[in-house]
Amino acid sequence: MTTIIFDETRVTTLQQQTAQKPWAAKTGKWKAAVVLAVIIPLAITLALMFATDLPKALIMVVIYLPIQLIAGALAATATRGRKNALDAMIIVVAIGATILSLVVLVSVVWAIIAKGIPVLSGAFVSQNMTYISPATPLGYGGIGHAVIGTVLIVLISAVIAVPLGVATAVYITEVRGKAVPYVRFFVQAMSGVPSVVAGLFILTVFILTGVLQTSAFAGALAYAILMLPTVARTAEEVLKLVPEDLRTGALALGSTRARVVLQVVLPAAKTGIITAAILGLARVVGETAPLLLTVGFTDKTVVNPLTEPISALPSFIFTYVSSPYPDAVARAWGAALVLMILVTVLFVVTRILTSRRPGR
Amino acid sequence: MSVATEEKRDLTAAALSHRGDRVFNRIITGCAFTALVVLAGITVFLGFQAFPVLQDQGISFVTTTAWDSFGTPPVYGIAGMLWGSLLLSVIALVIAVPVSLLLSIFLVFLAPKPVSKIFTNLIDLMAAIPSVIIGLWALYILQPTSVEWATLLNKYLGWIPLFDSNGNFIGSPFTAGIVLAIMMIPIVTSVTREVLGRTPPDLINASEALGCSMWTMLRYVALPYGRGGIVGGIMLGLGRALGETIAVFFVLKLVYDVNWFHILYSGGGSVATLIVAKFGDASGSLEQQVLLAAGFFLFAMTLIVNVIANLIVARTGRVKS
Numbered sequence: 001m002t003t004i005i006f007d008e009t010r011v012t013t014l015q016q017q018t019a020q021k022p023w024a025a026k027t028g029k030w031k032a033a034v035v036l037a038v039i040i041p042l043a044i045t046l047a048l049m050f051a052t053d054l055p056k057a058l059i060m061v062v063i064y065l066p067i068q069l070i071a072g073a074l075a076a077t078a079t080r081g082r083k084n085a086l087d088a089m090i091i092v093v094a095i096g097a098t099i100l101s102l103v104v105l106v107s108v109v110w111a112i113i114a115k116g117i118p119v120l121s122g123a124f125v126s127q128n129m130t131y132i133s134p135a136t137p138l139g140y141g142g143i144g145h146a147v148i149g150t151v152l153i154v155l156i157s158a159v160i161a162v163p164l165g166v167a168t169a170v171y172i173t174e175v176r177g178k179a180v181p182y183v184r185f186f187v188q189a190m191s192g193v194p195s196v197v198a199g200l201f202i203l204t205v206f207i208l209t210g211v212l213q214t215s216a217f218a219g220a221l222a223y224a225i226l227m228l229p230t231v232a233r234t235a236e237e238v239l240k241l242v243p244e245d246l247r248t249g250a251l252a253l254g255s256t257r258a259r260v261v262l263q264v265v266l267p268a269a270k271t272g273i274i275t276a277a278i279l280g281l282a283r284v285v286g287e288t289a290p291l292l293l294t295v296g297f298t299d300k301t302v303v304n305p306l307t308e309p310i311s312a313l314p315s316f317i318f319t320y321v322s323s324p325y326p327d328a329v330a331r332a333w334g335a336a337l338v339l340m341i342l343v344t345v346l347f348v349v350t351r352i353l354t355s356r357r358p359g360r
Numbered sequence: 361m362s363v364a365t366e367e368k369r370d371l372t373a374a375a376l377s378h379r380g381d382r383v384f385n386r387i388i389t390g391c392a393f394t395a396l397v398v399l400a401g402i403t404v405f406l407g408f409q410a411f412p413v414l415q416d417q418g419i420s421f422v423t424t425t426a427w428d429s430f431g432t433p434p435v436y437g438i439a440g441m442l443w444g445s446l447l448l449s450v451i452a453l454v455i456a457v458p459v460s461l462l463l464s465i466f467l468v469f470l471a472p473k474p475v476s477k478i479f480t481n482l483i484d485l486m487a488a489i490p491s492v493i494i495g496l497w498a499l500y501i502l503q504p505t506s507v508e509w510a511t512l513l514n515k516y517l518g519w520i521p522l523f524d525s526n527g528n529f530i531g532s533p534f535t536a537g538i539v540l541a542i543m544m545i546p547i548v549t550s551v552t553r554e555v556l557g558r559t560p561p562d563l564i565n566a567s568e569a570l571g572c573s574m575w576t577m578l579r580y581v582a583l584p585y586g587r588g589g590i591v592g593g594i595m596l597g598l599g600r601a602l603g604e605t606i607a608v609f610f611v612l613k614l615v616y617d618v619n620w621f622h623i624l625y626s627g628g629g630s631v632a633t634l635i636v637a638k639f640g641d642a643s644g645s646l647e648q649q650v651l652l653a654a655g656f657f658l659f660a661m662t663l664i665v666n667v668i669a670n671l672i673v674a675r676t677g678r679v680k681s
Contacts, residue, residue, distance in 0.1 A: 057505075058512055087574040090462075094470060097462035098479065101549075104542055105486045108497045115500075167391030175388050185670070186395035192596075192666030193402065193659065194603025196632050200655040201402045204409055208648075225398055232395070258384035286490020289605040289636055314492045318606065321496055336493050347488050351481065 030079045037075035037088075041067040068092055109340070116337025119330050125338060129299035134325040143335045145301040149216065149312040150342075152305055153295065154285055156220035157227055162277045164224075165231025166266075169276075173239040174247075174261050191229035198225040199290030207294065214296035216305035219312070222290035227280040234279050238272025239265065275353040282346035286339055288314035313339045402659055410653035421653070427616045429647050436650045440618040442657065444533065444629025448608065449601045451537025451623060452544050457594055459541070460548035465578065467549075468556045480553065487546035495610035498539045503611055506535040510624045526625045531613025533628035539607050544597035551593025551673070555586035588676030595669030603662045605632040631658045 045064040049056060069089050076088035124142035132141030168187060172180050202222040206212040242265050250264045251257075266273065296309025297319060313335050320332035414421055417436055424437030463483070467476045510529040517523045529535075559582045567577045583590070608630050614637055615627035635651050635658070642648045 055508065055512060057509060083573050090465070090575055090578070091470060094462040094466040097459045098466045098471075100459065101463055101483065101486070101545055102479070105482055107501060108486075108489060108494065111497050111501050112493065164391050164394045167388050168394065171388045171392030175385055175392075177385075177389055177392075179389075179392070183392045183395065186393075186399055188670045189663060189667055190395040190399055192599045192603075192662055192669075193399075194605070194632055194662050196603065196605045196635050197402060197406070197655050197659045197662075200635065200652060201398075201405060204405045204652060205401065228394065228398075256378040256384075257381045258378075261384070282488055286492060288490070288492040289632070292636055293639060314490060314606075317492050317496060321499065321610065332496060336496055339490060340493060343488050343490060344485070347485055 027079075033075035033079045037068075037071040041071045065096070112333065112337050112340050115330070115333035116340075119334030120337060124331075124334055128301045130301075132299065134323055134328045136327070138327055138330060141331075143313065143316055143331070143338060145299070146311045146313045146316040146335060147338065148301060148303065149295070149310045150285065150314075150339075152303065152310070153216045153219045153223060153291075153312055154281055156217060156305060157223035157284060158277060158281060160220065161224040161227035161280060162231055162273075165228045165276065165280065166235045166273060168228070168232040169235035169239050170261055170266075172236050174257075174265060187229050187232050190225070191233070193225060194289075195222075195226055195287045196289035196293070198222045199293035201225065202290070203293045213307050214294060214309050215307055216295060216302070216310045219291050219295035219310070220305070222294050223284040223287065226287060226290070227284050230283045231276045231280040234276035235269075235273055238269045238276060241272070242268045271353055271356070275350055278346055278350050278353070282343060282350065285346065286314055286343055288318050291315045292318065313342075399663075406652055406656040406659060409649050410656035413650050413653040417650075421650075422657070425616045425618055429644070434646060436647075437616075438631065438634070438654050438657070440616050441629040441631045441634045441654065443618050443620070445602055445631045445658075445661070447533055447619065447621070447623070447628065448537050448540055448612075448630055449598055451533060452540035452601045453594065453598065455538060455541035456544040456548055456597060460545050460552055460593075460597075461590070463545070463549050464553035464556050467553050469574065469578075469582075483546050483549055486542075487550065491543065491604060491607040494539060494543060495607035498535070498542075498607060499610040502538065503530065503535055506532075506538055510534050514624055522621055523624055524622050526622070526627075528626040529624055531611065531626045531628075532624050533612065533619060534623045536608045536612040536628060536630070537623065539611055540601045540604055543604060543607060544601055547600055548593045548597040551596060552586070552590050555589030555593070555676075556582055559585050586676075588672050592669045592673035592676065595665055595672065599662050599665040599669060602665060603632055603658065605630075605636050608633045609636055631655075631661075 041064060044067055045059060048054070048059055048063060052059075069092055072088035072092045073085040076084040119138055121139070121142075123139065125147065126144045127140070127142040128145035129141045129143075168183060171177060171183060199222045202218055202225075206218055206221065207214060212218045246264050246268055247260055250260045255263070291312055291314055295312060295315065297315060298309045298311050302308045302310045317332045317335045317339065320328045320335070323329060323332075413436070416433075420426075420435070420437055422437070422442060423439050424435075425440045426435040426437045428435050467480055467483075471479065507529040510525075510532060513523045513534075514525040514529070518525065563581050563585070564577060567581050572580070612630060612633060613627045614629060614634060616629070617627075619625055619628045631654050635655055639648070639651055642651060
């Protein structure tokens with residue numbers, strides 16, 4: 001047994017070697033340089049912040065950023081040679097840009113939570129604003145009517161936009177007519193329509209002409225314009241993932257093309273289609289501009305989608321922010337928290353659905 | 361007869377002898393053209409409203425800044441708003457493009473996989489925040505900070521005309537531009553991240569083997585490789601910025617005059633915001649029609665930007681795959 005040709009241990013050592021980058025080794029000297037390059041600029045900056053009364057923003061940009069850049073460059077030069085000084089600077093600004101973006105996100109979320117939580121209560125999410133003046137204390141009245149309004153508008157728009165969006169996707173992936181590139185192009189172009197223009201369009205076509213009144217249905221039509229491209233593009237991606245074997249198999253068994261789509265392809269892509277619908281909902285649920293032009297405003301609970309003005313969460317927030325009463329502004333923050341929770345739930349659901357294997 | 365030939369052309373995939381299939385295909389094809397119908401509808405209906413306004417006001421509608429509903433005759437000009445939309449977008453681009461590029465460089469080339477995954481999700485969540493919430497936050501949290509920054513800029517760089525002040529920093533294009541940048545960053549990042557992530561590993565390894573530093577690799581491999589996609593992503597963000605209405609409404613003081621480049625002045629313009637701000641108290645059908653005409657110009661502007669962006673993205677996508 002002296003002639004072992006295939007030795008597993010040797011294979012693994014070879015693999016380890018290929019994975020290594022000797023020039024990128026994290027030696028003790030390198031670690032020390034990185035630690036120094038992080039600590040020294042921070043220490044200088046903090047010292048300046050406490051010692052002088054220069055504005056903190058000024059210190060961060062005029063003092064901290066240049067020092068940190070120089071420190072990074074010096075550390076890189078000391079350990080890896082001058083060639084890498086520029087790399088260190090890029091790493092510093094890239095991390096800086098990332099932190100900046102996350103600070104913005106955290107700040108937005110934190111502001112909504114901090115200002116929204118005190119307002120939140122059972123009464124706030126269930127009651128409406130009838131008989132409530134802007135000066136009424138926060139214990140009374142709430143956004144129940146706006147929640148119902150949002151749900152109503154979003155559901156109606158989903159009923160309109162999801163079938164149309166899925167049909168568009170079916171046209172692109174299943175029917176494969178001659179106009180496929182054009183249909184794709186129009187869907188792309190439609191996804192760029194500003195929300196305020198969608199609102200104006202519904203307003204001119206249906207409300208100014210007297211066909212519809214300002215109502216949940218008019219708002220849902222405007223929402224549907226914004227929702228359709230999202231649904232169509234996601235559904236297209238999903239339908240492409242359905243194995244071709246399923247289609248040919250069903251055709252070979254003698255089904256008609258329509259049956260292949262309706263009873264084989266669409267059921268196989270069920271989860272994906274649901275994801276597409278939810279992505280569409282998440283796209284529109286916070287849109288404000290179209291609502292301001294199409295659904296009007298009211299303080300009472302409305303479930304009639306056709307002839308009465310209705311309130312929704314975005315338009316509620318918009319109206320109450322502009323109020324001079326602090327309590328009214330507080331209600332806007334509360335509504336913003338509820339809306340944000342709604343958006344986050346939809347976001348998380350789509351992420352969970354899309355992270356699973358497609359077609360299941 | 362013509363129907364029969366049409367069907368033969370349509371259904372090259374399989375001969376559709378079944379009548380149900382033909383009906384099904386027609387329904388699907390009809391639905392697929394909803395997007396075209398909507399786009400055409402917007403063009404026709406808003407154009408129909410815009411035409412009389414242009415006829416009435418002439419070219420001065422887009423070149424002057426007069427806004428007087430009670431004059432005889434009433435005069436309207438949206439030059440300040442059109443320029444304002446562009447100015448805000450430029451400010452947003454100047455902030456958002458470097459940040460998005462650096463952010464995607466961090467996510468693709470620097471961050472460990474799990475960190476990159478979490479941060480990507482967080483940035484995507486940022487894109488999902490409704491604009492009314494961004495506006496609310498901008499009004500109460502961002503505006504005080506950005507006013508502080510504006511004061512500093514004016515104090516130390518005030519000798520540059522760009523950073524001149526008219527004494528009040530609230531409601532400046534500067535703040536509104538920052539808000540737009542915040543809304544653009546997730547959109548631009550999601551495209552640039554994907555484009556940079558598609559750089560072939562072979563090329564990166566080869567450049568490393570040649571002794572390139574990361575900067576050299578970015579400069580000569582990754583960025584040229586993804587240039588088209590990056591430009592397209594930036595233009596998609598620009599389209600979003602031009603059409604953004606509500607978030608800007610909260611932090612920009614609308615003035616009809618053209619604010620050419622004084623980004624710290626209190627007061628600027630934005631077509632989209634003008635529509636929402638004025639529609640509620642539009643006096644009479646003429647002013648309403650004027651706002652619809654403004655909407656038509658907004659639609660045309662964003663449509664052009666978006667079409668160009670999509671063409672660029674599509675072209676580079678094809679070359680790559």
